[in-house]
Amino acid sequence: MNGKDKGKVLEIENLNVYYGAIQALHGISFYVNKGEIVTLIGANGAGKTTTLRTVSGLQRPRPGVVRFLGADITHVKPHQIVKEGIVHVPEGRRIFSALTVKENLEMGAFIRTDKRSIQESMEQVFDHFPRLKERLHQLGGTLSGGEQQMLAIGRALMSKPKLLLLDEPSMGLAPILVEEIFKILQNINAQGVSVLLVEQNALMALSIADRGYVLETGFINIQGPAKELLTNPRVKAAYLGGS
């Protein structure tokens, strides 16, 4: 399509996930191309978080297949998946509140050993988020909500991921801050990191994404290029404030 289609980073096939007897995902399938931003939008309880947890190995599908760069990673352990190059920024900015900004970032580089290249990554994170550099020695817990979200994303970048999974980064943030963070996400993406973005804020998400999927109570009912979804009457009615 627009030069981004150089093969699939992530491929989900017929994913079924249960919590006990409750089925949260009903055989969903989707994919992320290399270099793309793909968004998964849906209301509360649609199964967005569940999808991301399954991709990062915290939840097991039965049945279902998760492929990363062509390899089946459905049964790979979570920490191994991080080493493969998928990193998950969980819902609700779960940073280490007792650690400083710097220590949080170092924690993000846990799987890496080369001190010099870790330092380089940290500089890159500061390029994206200059605010973090100003607050290098501040405790994570004392950061503002927006700064915490930046730290959570920065920390994830420290593992040098090929695919970034983001769970509702806009949650609880002022629109202007969401805009700032989403712009940064585009920069990160421009440097070659593919992004799977889960959002309730459909307008914002679709405005930076290449393609989108709409998840409704465990089913993917609508999908397509982000621009088309923005004008899709059903999406407009249900997720874009109806106007």
Next chain:
Amino acid sequence: MENRHFWQSEVMNFGWLAGILVVLLALVGMVVSFSQRGFISGVMSEGQLLIFLTVALIGFVAGKKMERQSVLKVALWGGIIGFVAGLSLIVLVLLTGIKPLNLRSMFLNASPQLVKVLTFGKGQGAGFLYLLLLNILSGIFGGLAAVIPGIWGSGLANSALITILIGLLTDIWKTFLPRGVAKFFFANKGFNVTGFLITFFFILAFLLFWSLYGARIKVSYGNVASRQPKKVKITWWVISLVVLLLLPRLVGSYLSEVLDLVGIYIIMGLGLNIVVGFAGLLDLGYVAFFAIGAYTMGVFTSPELGLFHLTFWETLPLSILFAVLAGVLLGIPVLGMRGDYLAIVTMGFGEIIRLLVLSDALKPILGGAQGLVGIARPTVGHIVVKNPPQFYYLILAGIFIAWYVASALKDSKLGRAWMALREDEDVAQAMGINLVSIKLLAFATGAALSGLSGAIFAAKLNSMVPHSFTILISIYVLSLIIVGGVGSLPGVVVGALALIGTPELLREFAEYRMMIYGAVLVGMMLYKPEGLWPEPARRRELHGEEGKSAVTASTAPVQMSEEA
């Protein structure tokens, strides 16, 4: 507020609280049994001190609550609180005097002895007056200590507490002070009057001096320390090492015995601190590994069983090995558990081990209820390690090893992984941390240190019974970690000295050990939840404001030196 009845007013709430507490202390028998020892010889026994200390404490808490009130009003409040407490005790004494009531059939400790202690042996007239007066003074003292600003208030409170501590530990000072000096300060039981007054005012003077010049001294020390950090650090190490090596000579055999016990708990504490403090896994069955280490030592060296005839040093690695295996064995089934579930399962594990060593079926290999005798003594060259000062050095070596292991792990990558696990299991996985392996490693290293401690314990006792390995040990170790400061290595030492050492020295406290532990733990959680010697990161976490000051630290050299 004013239209409430006086008897329901806030000051009266504190008064009733004080009254109930002191009556309770009297009825559980603490007052009488503490009175066997004098605090100030001929003036006040430790039992009486307990009452006044309690009243002063309530006065203090009340004073803190009304910080912006006038000093006079606070003094009045303190006085009222003391008055109510004193009155409650007088009523108690009068009640014990009513024959038909027969209070003693319900409260065994409402004895003539108690009456004698409460009335200072002066009979009901003068005794009551005395009791009432001292209670009132204690209440006023506590209240004033809380509200008088700056060094005078806190200085009064601190010098009173330090003086009390010195008085309680009279026996220690006597063992190594020159006889003449000891005679000057201390009577047969506790302080004499001059000794008490001199000690109290000396400490007060010192605290005043420190408040005036302390900051300056700290800064100049900080300057030296920052200019030559290595030298200062080495000096401290050398000084502590020399003191540690000379300690058994200084304190004699009895106190060496106490130190040995404290040391055995320190090794265990350093181990459990890895599991609970570093990795955040609440383990209540920690005694199991201690028992396994001890029993390995017993089974492999005891001639009574006659199964093996290894020496102490040959068995020591086995003790650690078996403890580690048990640690992993326990770790596997509890991998998915956290918090209270984990605590209960590990507790069960501890009991299982205890029941196994107790069982008749395993008697031929484990000795059954009678336990094991003739456990090997360690030998170093030609010396057989057997008396407390000799064991002290062995235990000290064990502490050094445990300390080294714990501090190396803490600063390692594994230590950071444990920290992540403790804070947030999901996020830890998202950082690429293998939870299974780091959990098992935490259990294994914790168990190894406990096994080491148990092996030394067995060799020291020479014989042992299953009864030594109850869940109480797990609770003691956990408590000392909490009191010292979760995750802090120096905290383990401080906690062990406070919770294991002090009760050994204050024998009459032993009976009320659990009660005092409970009170101390509740108090700690309320007023100093980070512990006596907290880990810097925890302190930051619990006192958010201090965290911010770390940012400005570069512009504030005084704060820097405090951190150092």
